[in-house]
Amino acid sequence: MIELYTWGTPNGRKISIMLEECGLPYNVHKVDIGKGEQFTPEFIALSPNSKIPAIVDSSGPEGKPMTIMESGAILVYLAGKTGKFLPKSERGKYKALEWLMFQMGGVGPMFGQLHVFLRQAEPVPYALERYTKEKNRLYGVLDRRLGEVKYLAGEYTIADIATYPWVARHDFHKTDLAEYPNVKRWFDAISARPAVVRGMAP
Numbered sequence: 001m002i003e004l005y006t007w008g009t010p011n012g013r014k015i016s017i018m019l020e021e022c023g024l025p026y027n028v029h030k031v032d033i034g035k036g037e038q039f040t041p042e043f044i045a046l047s048p049n050s051k052i053p054a055i056v057d058s059s060g061p062e063g064k065p066m067t068i069m070e071s072g073a074i075l076v077y078l079a080g081k082t083g084k085f086l087p088k089s090e091r092g093k094y095k096a097l098e099w100l101m102f103q104m105g106g107v108g109p110m111f112g113q114l115h116v117f118l119r120q121a122e123p124v125p126y127a128l129e130r131y132t133k134e135k136n137r138l139y140g141v142l143d144r145r146l147g148e149v150k151y152l153a154g155e156y157t158i159a160d161i162a163t164y165p166w167v168a169r170h171d172f173h174k175t176d177l178a179e180y181p182n183v184k185r186w187f188d189a190i191s192a193r194p195a196v197v198r199g200m201a202p
């Protein structure tokens with residue numbers, strides 16, 4: 001059984017989507033990051049950086065429990081455990097990791113910063129301009145890539161699973177997907193997957 005420590009945010013939903021896609025049983029433990037529950041000693045023992053998501057797999061390697069934080073590392077772990085959503089070919093595997101890292105280092109942090117500034121009651125014009133520009137640039141990169149391939153690494157992989165919940169916040173970060181038709185086609189295809197619908201719920 002996998003224990004998932006999460007909250008209803010894009011980084012948390014990456015893991016519930018992956019668990020649903022893999023058909024792995026899991027228990028959801030809500031960590032209310034608005035109330036500061038990520039800073040309790042019990043949670044820091046699981047996630048030293050005080051951020052969701054984190055998992056504990058009671059049947060980890062060598063049959064021992066395994067604890068992991070960082071959504072990208074968790075996705076790679078679950079792909080390794082199940083043999084799913086990370087291509088078997090060397091080329092496909094590294095393409096999936098390339099676009100996963102693009103999400104982890106680009107889409108996640110930049111969209112995340114934009115969300116922070118969009119929530120401010122007092123607008124901070126410099127920050128809003130900087131992160132909106134970067135968000136638009138990243139949508140352009142995604143749109144060009146998805147004009148060449150069906151999914152980010154060719155086939156549907158953990159790179160798509162990592163990116164999807166961030167694009168799902170497109171209304172909040174004031175993005176009209178009609179301006180990015182390849183992203184829209186990709187987004188609609190992933191939105192239609194029953195495991196994704198279930199995985200977006202926690």
Ligand SMILES: N[C@@H](CCC(=O)N[C@@H](CS)C(=O)NCC(=O)O)C(=O)O
Nearest residue numbers: 009011033050051052053070071072
């Ligand atoms: N790089 C981390 C980022 C995780 C992250 O930023 N989680 C946010 C919620 S989406 C969080 O726990 N924030 C609480 C805080 O910053 O105190 C990952 O991908 O797992």
